[in-house]
Amino acid sequence: MSRKIRVIVVDDSALVRSLLSEIINRQRDMECIGTANDPLVAREMIREMNPDVITLDVEMPRMDGIDFLGRLMRLRPMPVVMISTLTERGAEVTMKALELGAIDFVAKPRVGLASGLNDLASQIVDKIRVAAVAQVRRAAPREAAASAPHASGAGAAAPAAPTTLLGRLSTEKLICIGASTGGTEAIKEVLVHMPADSPGIVITQHMPPGFTTSFAARLNGLCQITVKEAVNGERILPGHAYIAPGGTQFHVARSGANYVAVVDDGPPVNRHKPSVEVLFKSCAAVVGRNAFGIMLTGMGNDGAAAMREMKDAGSYNYVQDEATCIVFGMPREAIAHGASDEVLPLGQIAPALVARLRGATDRLHHRI
Template sequence: MSKIRTVVVDDSALVRSLLKEIINRQPDMECVGVAADPYAARELIRNLDPDVITLDVEMPRMDGLDFLEKLMRLRPMPVVMVSTLTERGAEVTLRALELGAIDFVAKPKIGVANGLQHLEHEITDKIRIAARAQVRKLPATAAPAASPAAAPAAPGTVPVRAGALGRLSTEKLIFIGASTGGTEATKEVLMQLPADSPAVVITQHMPPGFTRSYAARLDGLCRIAVKEAQDGERILPGHAYIAPGGLHLSVDRSGANYIARVQDGEPVNRHKPSVEVLFRSAARVVGPNAIGIMLTGMGADGARAMKEMRDAGSYNYVQDEATCVVFGMPREAINCGAADEVLPLQRIAPALLERLRATAGLSLNRV
């Protein structure tokens, strides 16, 4: 097999040197060039035709986002962003994912040398994933993000008026699991949900320091309220709850109410938060009132627990290969018999809403 040819773009000479060293230690990849700014990177990309580039978020001469936007319009290719663990870094990184970056690595604010060495496996795993990911080309002009009131319905969507789902929203819970490519996929689903949607509980693989900004970003785009989950809080209709980075999220019952459980613990399937933890609680606590959604992501996290959900009576949607950035977690869910329907991303929310209307508040046991 040919090696994954990588170009490193970072304004820090130390970071460039460390990333080059980390990449060249891997038997299946090589760093074919380094650049201190996007102008130098442009020439390297043109001359070397790399498989993947790592790109610093904030650089002099040309901002990393400006460069990424131009790159994804003119010569789309897999990009792994290198971010800082700051609020500003999180905001910029989320915008980079909107523009088409495959994933990101959060470098430490201090102790960069030791920190990057500690992240060697994460960095190289994400480069490998990026090399196999589906890359989307940006349109010639990027439309501004739609406001909740003005967000257009996706093709195939039946308009949903407030109150149209009735008491469904007090009985059902929607569970979403996602990893690589999932920040945008989850946004696509949530933006199509009406204000009186059943509550949504989400585990997206994301490190500490980024989920709060991600939730705030979605909250400004969606009709439902979106927030980072807090331990012990009641799970309410018209709200979405995102697992905090570095903590597991599950659901429990307190009397007649569902509540969120946010807890520390060992990684599950190498992840914290883990989709397996969330979906297993859905099978145990919610049963036939659960609706499962598995979106794009690498690996198998959550697949077996999604089958447990289905066995307990839930109805499950899985994203199809054509619309996934990485068809890993969805493939595993399909292979283990967890899927009721396999759909393109843009069809998942409309199908879910149509099923909710059709069941008229009844539990979703298959017939």
């Protein structure tokens, strides 16, 4: 960007406001143009100063961050990076913030705040940079949101009724999904439309430790399939989706006729842990032509080269299109690597996949 990214910091802690301002002002491409200790003050500052990005604390006086975010995204949608506390409640609230339209979040430590935030400085400013160029979506009106809990802002319909999809073929196939910025809502949009007997689904979403438990629980309450964090050594079953636990590497292995989850403390790949590259490479090697790859919204290139390996091994791959991505980084790189078979709007990926799976079932039944 030719001009500096203008940021307003909203946090009830004077220490956090000072630390974040200092971190932001150290960057050559951004500046903190103001700070606010509560949302009502922030509202006036946003009107007067028109920032490019705001950072927003979750828990604040007079109006909590979630209420403020909901109103902001309905009335004046703009890029927001949430500053969350690394607690179980903090994780649940963060998932709600992402649902309301926040671009991303940073998990601040509960102890050693000053040193902890400075250790996170590069992550904080990277997320502000991504937010500044992200596509922001307007939150649905409260009444619409209340009457359509599964809607995701991408025009999602209610999930399809449970159907018999694959029968015994479902144990052979595996669906492999990778995502980063904006991915929590994109993954939801795919999973809520998958029938109860879909093939096993393995997912890597860039997320730190402590947040994937809430993410999986939230999805499990919305979907026909069972959604859970992956556990090392467990069998990957049809009708289940397995999410890489934050701060670990997740890949797929084979044990006889079964697919098995492998969760370990491997090193970061492409700076990520979990990494889409790690999961997709294993799917290329272990699942081959029985795999379906899906690359969703996210910054960077994690997983693009491995998705091409999946395609070369015979998988069929879907990539989210630019118009429906929050950030068209990882999908763009997957396309550039020649990894995609179809580039589709988010809302069309699950229906296209289900139709293709049903076609495979029909062919199998015809042969039988």
